[in-house]
Amino acid sequence: MQSFHLTATGHNLNYLPEYIARRHGFFQEQGLNVTxxxxxxxxGVLDALADGTADMALGGIWVPAMYRDRVTDYTVFAQIANRCPLALLRRGHQANFKLDDVAGKTVLMKSGGGASVGLFFKMLLRENNIDPRSVDYIQDLDGVMLGNLFEGGMGDYFVTDNLSARAMAERNPDISVGMEMVSQGDIPWSVYYRESATITPEVFDAxxxxxxxxxxxxxxxLKHDAESYRDELGELFPNIPVEVAITVTNTFRREGMWTTPTIPRHAFDRxxxxxxxARLVKEPFAYEALVNEPATMA
Structure with a gap:
């Protein structure tokens, strides 16, 4: 059995198929002991790639794009999340929420796990012809801290991960989910990558x-309703009510969060x-500049 170590930026519901693959022996079938x-x-995922203690990193594709031709070149070889796993919380339960309701308001956005939250939300505003500058942001704080502050009265909206958003709305009757961003089109949200210079034929085969x-x-x-493995979800996400985990998992299944490990070109280009x-890259990269997918060789 070949050791294969992954360094990841977090433990998230949108990574669920990877957890299932580890727990159900799908990697072991391929001769890999994935840790x-x-x-x-x-x-620190970048440090682990640099010192060779990790075989790959899992996180946002914006990092390989931002570093390309500037610091270190990374090659992306697969995706796990095909949609954005965020949600927008609001105060009250007004009907017919529209995204342009956020104009002129204050939006809290967690940033402890990187820049993806702000990058996506502002891109979504631009795609809907809403000037991101029409919104005030509080986004340089930890997500737990911002969640506590939002529940305490700070700001008008809060962008956080869907699982936390649903849990907050479940326990706080004055807060509701205005938008689940999994419904907002394909995007390679979470990908696997490695330093390009370290990829050998043996590494590529792994x-x-x-x-x-x-x-x-x-x-x-995709084949199993989340209700059928509620105990497993409870073990994976013990700090979230299991009914919330089931609901969000089934929403993700229905809305296209998980498709295949292959990154769609249209999603990459978007x-x-x-x-x-957002000025993270000078101009959009071509697909082949960042992506080399052994997934297509299965």
Whole structure:
């Protein structure tokens, strides 16, 4: 059995098929003993790639794009999350919420896990012809801190992960979910990558086998209603009410969070435009500049 170590930026519901693949033996079927570590702070994933203690990193594709031709070149070889796993919380339960309701208001956005939250939300505003400058942001604080402050009265809206948003709305009758962003189109939200210079034929073959196991994990999740493995969800996410985890999992299944390990070109191009508009990259990268997918060789 070949050791294969993953360094990840967090433990999230949108990574569920990977957890299922590990727990159900799909990686072992490919001869891989997959282990995981989550560094604090999250950018320790880059250190683990640099010193060779990790075979790959899991996180946002904006990092390989931002670093390309500036610091270190990374190659992306698969995705796990095909949609954005965020939600927008609001005060009250007004009907017919519209995204342009946020104009002129204050939006809290967690940033402890990187820049993805602000990048996506502002891109979504631009895509809907809403000037991001028409909104005030509080986004340089930890997500738990911002959640407590939002419940305490700070701001008008709060962008956080869907699971936390649903849990907050369940326990606080004065707060509701205005938008689940999983419904807002394809985007390669969470991807696997490695330093390009370290990829050998042997490494690429291990990536290929990892992608086969990951694909089986995705297929399993798509075939099984979350209610049928509530105990497993409870073990994976013990701090979230299991009914919330079940509801969000089934929403993700229905809305296209998980498809295949292959990154769709249209989704890649959409996110690259968003990163360029945010000035993280000078101009959008071509697909082949960042992506080399052994998933297509399964």
């Amino acid at each position: 995981v570590s989550i560094p604090t702070p999250w950018d 990536h290929r086998r990892f992608c086969i196991g990951l694909g089986k994990g995705i297929e399993w999740v 996110w690259q435009l968003g990163l360029a508009d």
